[in-house]
Amino acid sequence: MPFNISKLKKLRELLAVNRVDLYLICNPLELRYFLDMEVEGILVVSQNKNYTYLITDGRYQHQLQNIENNNVRVVLANNGYLKGLSRLINRYQKGKKLGVEGTISLELYLKLKNEFKNLTSLFLIRELRMIKDREEITRIKKAVEITRTVINGIRNKAIGKQEKEIKAYLEYRIQSLGGDGSAFSPIVASGANSAYPHAYPRDKKISKFLLVDCGAKYRGYCADLTRMLFWDKIPKVIKRAYEVVIEAKQLALSLVKEGQVIKDVVTRVENYIKREGFKDNIYHGLGHGLGLEVHELPYINRYNTQKLRAGMVVTIEPGLYFPGVGGVRSEDVVVVEKNRGVVL
Numbered sequence: 001m002p003f004n005i006s007k008l009k010k011l012r013e014l015l016a017v018n019r020v021d022l023y024l025i026c027n028p029l030e031l032r033y034f035l036d037m038e039v040e041g042i043l044v045v046s047q048n049k050n051y052t053y054l055i056t057d058g059r060y061q062h063q064l065q066n067i068e069n070n071n072v073r074v075v076l077a078n079n080g081y082l083k084g085l086s087r088l089i090n091r092y093q094k095g096k097k098l099g100v101e102g103t104i105s106l107e108l109y110l111k112l113k114n115e116f117k118n119l120t121s122l123f124l125i126r127e128l129r130m131i132k133d134r135e136e137i138t139r140i141k142k143a144v145e146i147t148r149t150v151i152n153g154i155r156n157k158a159i160g161k162q163e164k165e166i167k168a169y170l171e172y173r174i175q176s177l178g179g180d181g182s183a184f185s186p187i188v189a190s191g192a193n194s195a196y197p198h199a200y201p202r203d204k205k206i207s208k209f210l211l212v213d214c215g216a217k218y219r220g221y222c223a224d225l226t227r228m229l230f231w232d233k234i235p236k237v238i239k240r241a242y243e244v245v246i247e248a249k250q251l252a253l254s255l256v257k258e259g260q261v262i263k264d265v266v267t268r269v270e271n272y273i274k275r276e277g278f279k280d281n282i283y284h285g286l287g288h289g290l291g292l293e294v295h296e297l298p299y300i301n302r303y304n305t306q307k308l309r310a311g312m313v314v315t316i317e318p319g320l321y322f323p324g325v326g327g328v329r330s331e332d333v334v335v336v337e338k339n340r341g342v343v344l
Contacts (some may be wrong), residue, residue, distance in 0.1 A: 004034055005071070007128065008045065008052065014124045015047045021096035022046050022089070023124070024112070027103045029292055030125045032220055036065045037063060042081050043072075044088060053309050063326060086115055101125050130297045130313035137335055137344075140290065140313055143223035144333050144344045146177045146216040151227050155331045158210055159231055163188040163201035169213050179216035183223060183294045186214035194327040197283050197319060208232045211329060215294060222294045224250035224315050228327040241320040244276045248318040249330050252286060256316070256334055256341025264302040270302065270305060275340060290333060312336040313344075 013025055025031060025043040034043060041056030052072045056064070064074050077084025088099070099114060102121040113119050132140070150173045158166050170186045190201035194211040209230045215223040228242060248269050255265045266286045273282060285301030290313050298306050300314055308314075314336065319329030334341040 004036070004133075006133070007034055010094050010128055010261075011045060011124060012047055012049070014128070015045070015327065016098070018122060018124070018166045019097065020047070020099035020122070022051075022098045022121070023122075024085070024098065024100040025125065026108060027101060030101055030103065033125060033129060033292060036220070039064070042085055044085065049155065053088060055081050055088065057081075062334070072228050082111060082115060085314050089116065099124070126297060131309060132291060132313050132335075133311070136291065137311075137313065139219045139221035139222065140333065141344045143179065143183070143216045143218035143221055144225065146174060146179045146218060147214060147223040147225045149177060150174055150216070151212055151214065151225060154212070155229055158203055158206050158229060160207075162203050162205055163190055163193070164203060166206065166210075166212075167201040172215075174216040175231055177216075179218050180220070181217055183215035183217040185210070187226075188212055188214075189327075192324055192326055195319060195321045195325060197327065197329070209234050209238065209326065211327060213329065213331065220292055222290055222292070223333060224290055224317075224331060225281055225333065226317055226319075226329045228328055228330065237322055238326050240330060241278060241281070241322070242271060242330075244278060245318050245320055245328050245330050248273050249332065251314055252316045252318065253332070253341055255333060256314075256336055256340045257307060258308055258310045258336055260308045262298060262300055262306050262308060263302050263307075266300060266302045266304075267329055273318065273320070281320040281322060284319065287317050287331075310336055310338050 023045045028040055030242050031039050031043055039056060039060050041054055044053040053075050054072055055075045055077050057078050058076055061076060075084055098119045099122045100119060102123045111225050150170055154166055167186045167188045171182050172184055187199055188201045189211045190206040191208055193199045210226055213226040251272055252269045269286055287300035289296040298304060314334055315331055316334055317329055317331030321327035333344045
């Protein structure tokens with residue numbers, strides 16, 4: 001995926017709405033969003049269609065050789081990005097209103113603010129990233145396929161192994177199947193350890209039942225799946241909770257479509273769980289957005305008044321937890337479409 005002109009066009013539309021003349025993108029993750037490569041620097045985007053610069057350094061000059069063919073000029077500033085930026089702005093846009101994506105560090109923001117008094121912080125790219133294009137969805141789907149294969153492959157390997165051993169195996173298999181690596185540190189939790197939603201794998205050997213939450217990253221984009229594996233006799237409360245979690249997930253999936261208010265979906269699912277007698281065992285929201293990061297907008301919780309929009313990619317992951325006994329969770333990745341949600 002070369003430099004994405006359509007994403008740049010959408011950003012410029014937001015710049016016009018917010019009356020920003022020049023926008024600075026400094027976060028490597030957001031640079032990846034536009035450039036589709038790992039690079040450090042500052043992307044300078046003007047409302048004027050003819051003005052897009054990438055200020056970077058000599059480490060990246062060879063991998064950026066073709067970027068100028070897509071209306072982006074590469075400026076090598078080996079004496080510092082801020083000095084290069086200052087020269088560029090003083091030459092072309094002095095006195096104009098500047099914006100910067102608010103995900104930068106406070107330290108960098110203060111340095112920029114000291115240099116450019118007319119600077120404002122916004123969250124335009126974070127909003128853009130909520131809606132995925134076809135290529136982004138294709139990459140997430142591939143990441144999900146790798147993850148599903150990896151999890152399915154441990155059923156006959158996990159029993160009797162340590163949680164840490166299975167965690168290491170998951171990470172190895174993700175890369176051996178073509179993934180960039182793990183999107184996050186895998187959760188491998190057996191028995192009572194699974195009562196912690198973000199349990200850390202231990203030296204303890206796996207027995208009876210296992211919660212596995214992991215995700216591959218593929219060409220920059222993340223997956224996130226959770227599955228339960230059962231072997232021996234399990235506590236009745238865990239068995240019943242798992243049945244309720246599966247029903248809750250199916251209910252949520254049936255509600256996912258464009259125009260649905262997020263908090264309404266969550267409320268219906270949580271009300272079902274409460275009617276089944278588990279109102280005190282819900283420890284987290286129903287899901288979250290997924291893309292370049294494993295947790296991004298929109299957040300699928302009871303407080304979010306946003307409507308689902310076509311092109312969003314979200315997780316649905318109801319879970320129930322019982323201290324001292326264990327926990328259950330089941331998670332899928334879903335693309336929001338006009339009249340339905342499609343499970344990847």
